[in-house]
Amino acid sequence: MATVAERVGVDPERLWGGTFLVALLALVGGSLAFPNLVYDRFVWHYFWGPVQVDANSMVCAVREGGATKYLDSASACAAAAEPVAYPGYTxxxxxxxxxxxxxxxxxxxxxxxxxxxxxxxxxxxxxxxxxxxxxxxxxxxxxxxxxxxxxxxxxxxxxxxxxxxxxxxxxxxxxxxxxxxxxxxxxxxxxxxxxxxxxxxxxxxxxxxxxxxxxxxxxxxxGVEFYPQVLVVMLVGATLAAAATWWLIERFAPEINSGTGTIGLVIIWGHAVDGVANVVGLDWMTALNAGPNLVPKHPVNQFVVDFTASTLPASVLAVTGDAWPFLLVKLVAATFVVWVFEEGIFEESPRYTMLLLVAVLAVGLGPGTRDMLRATFGV
Structure with a gap:
């Protein structure tokens, strides 16, 4: 940011604030001056429309004459004129x-x-x-x-x-x-x-x-139940997986965690929660007498399940399930990220480093907590 300040001749914080105000004025002003083009076909179509559809549990919504119309059939959505918004991301x-x-x-x-x-x-x-x-x-x-x-x-x-x-x-x-x-x-x-x-x-x-x-x-x-055995299995499994990974790091490659220290263990545990929650939720709910197995909520999870199912024979899948590679992927990815945060980074930019570490843990522990509680409450 110092380089930016030197080149532009503006304080970085003021530059950030000015950029925010310009973007906000462009969106608000554009929406008022050109509502059909800026709001309907951009802001609503790609950002607010999908949220409205999801909130109203509809298949899609269309924007007509400055008003939102909800549709509850795929055929009606396919025949509707743009802009049409569907739940999810584009x-x-x-x-x-x-x-x-x-x-x-x-x-x-x-x-x-x-x-x-x-x-x-x-x-x-x-x-x-x-x-x-x-x-x-x-x-x-x-x-x-x-x-x-x-x-x-x-x-x-x-x-x-x-x-x-x-x-x-x-x-x-x-x-x-x-x-x-x-x-x-x-x-x-x-x-x-x-x-x-x-x-x-x-x-x-x-x-x-x-x-x-x-x-x-x-x-x-x-539609809401309570399966405490699922919560216990997931927490114990995640803790054991993280402990085993930590032991391997300390035993064979301690330099991986020389920068982060205990924070590295917390990050690995957070991602282990995500991995174990997916394995148990997708494959072992019925075995735990906790209702039907859940379905993947994210494309990466679905890809891992589909890849495993298409690669391993049915006899093996009957014993292992098809979601277990996701846990390995999470542990390897978390270990790699921990290795990236060497000690020098903390000294050069401690605030930004801490913020990045928080973000790294959040992208693992956040979804992991969701999957764990989804399975625990059967939703």
Whole structure:
């Protein structure tokens, strides 16, 4: 960013803020001046429309005369004139969200610098409950999508806050608010450090999400069950897988974890949770007497399952299942990422490094928590 400041002659933070304002004015102004072109065919078509369709449990939606019309049959959607929005992501939306994420991360680094936080490893651990919270909140969405489970409690438009990808912004804003509150408590000497209240707020929002899911079980909501044996098997399996990986690293290649230390173990464990949750959820639910096996929710999971099923003979699959390679992939990938974070990186840019480590853990532990709780609550 220093290079950018030197070339442009503008403070990096001001450059970031100016870029944000220009982009915001372009979207808002363009939507007002050219609603059909900018809003209907771009903003709504690729970003907001898919969320609306998902929130209303429809097949698709069309934008006609400035109004949204929902369709509940594939044939009607195929015959409709563009713009037509379907649930899920498109190439345009994925690129848009990726650019937004990278831009937001730069802004977060600036904010961390302003608040003078994020240089110590305690910052990483203080954010740990929020990573569980993100996955738990996704299960709230899954439970809300279960027919008859929670339709009267979370309905449109409030349910858009827990629908992908809006849910990621929801979790981000809640976490950001918690950071600001925790730092304020520290600055006013209410607490001795910001990490403790930050961790505490994370525990509270996580507990609230879990309490909601448990309330669905207690009230007998249709489509929601409780299988504690699944939770135990997944946590024990993930811990054993992470411990074995950690032992191999310490025994044969300790240089892999020379930079991250204990954080490396947490990252490997977080990704092990994701791997084991997929293996158990996709292949062993019936064996655990926990209802039918789940279906993959992500393309990568589906690819691994399809590849294994097409490669191994049926006699082997009957014993091993077809999702187990996903655990190996997660462990190898997590180990490689831990190896990348050598000790020098922490010294050169500690705040950005901590933020990247949080992101690395979040992309494993977040989906892993979701898959684990999905299987535990049968949604």
């Amino acid at each position: 190439l345009v939306s994925e690129v848009g969200y990726m650019v937004t994420l990278l831009f937001a991360l730069i802004g977060v680094v600036f904010l961390m610098r302003r608040l003078d936080i994020g240089e110590d490893r305690s910052f990483f651990y203080a954010l740990l409950p929020f990573m569980f919270f993100g996955g738990a909140l996704r299960v709230v969405e899954d439970a809300n999508d279960t027919p008859g489970a929670a339709e009267t409690l979370i309905s449109y438009p409030l349910n858009t806050l827990v629908i992908s990808p809006i849910i990621y912004f929801t979790v981000f804003l809640i976490t950001l608010g918690a950071v600001v509150v925790a730092v304020a408590l520290d600055q006013f000497d209410v607490t001795t450090s910001y990490e403790r209240p930050l961790f505490g707020i994370g525990v509270v929002v996580l507990a609230a999400s879990l309490a909601y899911l448990l309330s669905l079980v207690v009230t007998g909501a249709p």
